[in-house]
Amino acid sequence: MFTESDTHRAIRDAVGSITEQYGRSYFAEHASAQTPTAELWEELGTAGFIGINLPEEYGGGSAGMTELAIVCEETAARGCPLMLLLVSSAISGELLAKYGSETQKRRWLPGMADGSSKVVFAITEPDAGSNTHAVSTTAVRDGDGFVLCGTKYFISGVDEADALVVVARSGSDASTGRASMSLFVVPTDSPGLVKHDLPVAAQIPEKQFTLFFEDVRLGPEALIGEWNEGFRQVFDGLNPERITGAAIAVGIGRHAVATGAEYARGRAVWGTPIGAHQGIAHPLAKAKIEVDLARLATYHAARLHETGRDAAEASNIAKYAAAEAAVNAVDTAIQTHGGNGLSVEYSLIPQWANARLLRTAPVSREMILNYVAQHSLGLPRSY
Template sequence: MNSSLIVADTEERAALRESVGKLVGKYGHDYFMDCSERHVEPTELWKDLGAAGFLGVHLDEAYGGGGGTMTDLAVVVEEASTQGCPLLMMVISPAICGTIIDAHGSHELKSRWLPGIADGTLKMAFAITEPDAGSNSHEITTTARPDGEGWQISGTKYWTSGIDEADAVLVVTRMPDAGPSGRHPLSLFVVPTDSAGLTFQPIKAALRQPEHQFTVFLDDVRVGPEALIGEVGKGLTQVFAGLNPERITAACISNGIARYALGKASRYAKERAVWKGVPIGAHQGVAHPLAESYIGTQLSRLMAFRAAELFDAGADAAEASNIAKFAAADSSLRSLDQAMQTHGGNGMSLEYGLADLWFVARMLKTAPVSREMVLNFVAQRSLGLPASY
């Protein structure tokens, strides 16, 4: 099933898609799940992705990147997921952290972190969510206090993915004093994970993926002035530089899972014969739900790549990015569910490589932004309706 044709790839992006598919396909879903079950990093795959220039394809060439675009990274993320390897760290390290540092970091920060993020020798986690703040970044309490030339950071972060395999974490903090609006301005810092006072503990979750989730404790963690991204108190703008790439690449993971699942379902439906030697795919009760899932996936892919194109053009990509994430998460779950249904009882067997993706696909309905918050955004920003909160 070649479902990439509906996306208008340039010749270069078609070649990129093919190259990523071949590289990740050598590892495949069994490798991904083996890493997940053993709680080990997919080190070999990550190293190969970095060496091939795929992880930093969108980052500045001057700092080790490929000089490409967010659309290029979207191709990489989707194609890796289509091969059965939906790597969340691709969203976190290069897409969120790499993009924010590339856009707002000092020369020193870019030189220190971007080459490693691009070639896969370094990883960076992202810490924004807090136990009592959730999606409302204005309510975070993790505070950065001036300390001579540097800063002391204290607070707790929640559902921080992959910090155990990261070399640093990009921490969203607030300033000690409120501004004229009564809100505390935000500032972003890059904190090495071996910093004194930084600890974390795992959160038990149903997810089957290499990346695990953590509660992070920052107890007077001291960082120097070089750790600050951009200007003090301008963190909200900087965060938004990473949120649209986050939503775009999360949508691409969902769309890749859908393509992977539909590919397996269509092959099974052509091979499986139960009644009089006729493949089950010849029956409309099997064929039509798969066709409808395919349509939903293609529509979601178009929106994801449209959002990436808007981002690359410097246009306001917030609406398209949110809609892409929303649509992709829903269509991915429908496609995966229908693929499992097509397999009958085998759909529940881990041998067939579908059921083990369920919670990853389901997670993307809630994170990195919940469908309810997307609906709030669309209601208020797109339709002009009164704010509900």
Template sequence: MSFIETEEQKALRAAVASLAAKYNYRDYVLPKARKNEPLSELWAEAGKLGFIGVNLPEEYGGGGAGMYELSLVLEELAAQGAGLLLMVVSPAICGTIIAKYGTEDQKQEWLPGLADGTKIMAFGITEPDAGSNSHQITTTARRDGGDWILSGRKIFISGVDQADAVLIVARTEDNKTGKLKPALFILPTDAPGFEKTPQEMDILEPDRQYTLFLDDVRLPASALVGSEDAALAQLFAGLNPERIMGAAMGIGAGRYAIDRAVEYAKERTVWKTPIGAHQGISHPLAQVKIELELAKLMMQKAAALYDSGDEFGAAESANMAKYAGAEASIKALDQSIQTHGGSGLTAEVGLAAMLGVARIMRVAPVSREMILNFVAQHSLGLPKSY
């Protein structure tokens, strides 16, 4: 396993960074976030350039690369403050699951659009009472002749207003045991009986969160992804990419915050000396730089393991990367604001507007505590605590 990037990967980084500079945080993202408008122009151009679906199979219009390259794309976008949240969902989770487990018809219908960004698929797993326990999902799918009938509710589902469909995690009933088993369904957002309600969030972000209501939504048999008996494995095939991409977004955002702090610390002069010359400023920034680089190494390891097919190794590393990326990102933003002093809280600088979004990374897409549970149980061999 080598983290010396190929010339193609270096070129990809440079190309994405060039695009992101055109859609930077202050000029493009922050004004959009203040109006709660999606980053549609950036998404469309990134799709046309092949960045959105770089991980999807070439035969379906993707780049034929891996999760390493997709996380690279998101990191570089986020490093300009232009991270695309729906990259975590549409190509990374939904695209991966459909590419691995979808029927040929599902692949033909969805993957080309997911690859070039002309189609978006949201991911519906979180529920009010289930929390992080995917085994307790209550959204149900029952057979009715050749169709499926879905009923239930989801919360904190990102970007549903931009999506053509939602990949819904529901449960079917095992007639032999009476137990409920998870299954995945592609649910078009214009399906009768499907309703979405925006959730009022106290943070500035371009992508809105939604509560979903499924009132006896009828879907054809072709909506089922893969096997109804293997959906738990299918589900987790998408969750490792989710964690890797969450780490990428956090690391990129942390890079953005530190870059702004370094710029300011070089320019801001007090008593004839740039403030960056003082260890009280320089040492905390250097420490955060180290922590971001360590998180990035774990993200690269997780992506490389995932692309190699080592699912357990990828799960451990992906959880660790998500943890490290979130913590380093929050610390980087806090230190950047501190470096700026009072100006760090002004609308002109825009760093304070990132606080809420950065804080989300500690609780989503998986909480810090659940990651610690995973590491304690699976990496350390301690008794399960929940």
């Protein structure tokens, strides 16, 4: 994105103005306590930004992935990265908008659009990792409905959500023997759905959960799209996941560079601002360059996705570049602050935790390197 429209600048300004009322101390407090940033989410939803990418007829803004990426970036750039934008607005929102039935869209999208409801995403399992074909949570037909059994792991924001989009094994492909998948929308209060907190050391507001589906019975209205077509469908949610993850990382990087530069301008030792020394200035300059390059990659991927072109390579590259840039930017800001980098006052450690999380999730840097090696360079599959 080499030039930006007046509309996009207006979105940035509005999102930034709302988020700045809360700021990095608000985020740090909620990250430390692992409590939802509900007030900010609600205000952004009321202003129309949480569902900016969702269809207008269901209360959304009918904008594209570029606009949602701007919301993700600007909230993070003001010190408040909102990971559930990646999960609810991007993955679940895009999947329900594209594959959901009319009943599902009318039931779930309006609340997702105005911020009053969240629908999170359940795909990862203890023994499957990045290998989606190894998903063992099963869906079997039961009359005109379905029964889900199995376990999901590291599922974000279940305590804040009204429903889950669940990826389940529903059969096997007769020609390849690989698992066939189906997608379901499952209310979080469904009988048989057992939720356990999954403690994590990282300071992030969103709690993680292990989920047990113990004969969870669903009606026919729970199936998203077509039976056994979930594997194909779910990949339409993964590019938005990578793009919005990249946008959040870019925002974190921008926030870290700005915080580090401000400190370097004002902190004087022996009568000279520390930013006058190349040992401080050059790492910050390098961090800015890396974040700016990642930003270009992110909006290139967003544009490909929203215009219906193949965005897989670009989305993976953007996610990789942005996460690497964000981790380096926050680390550089911490180092610039010296001992103050670890203080609660400057709120950098929660930013580092979120940046470091994005280096691993929702797809690890190693799996992105595998993808580029195999699909872009034509090298033999390594896993």
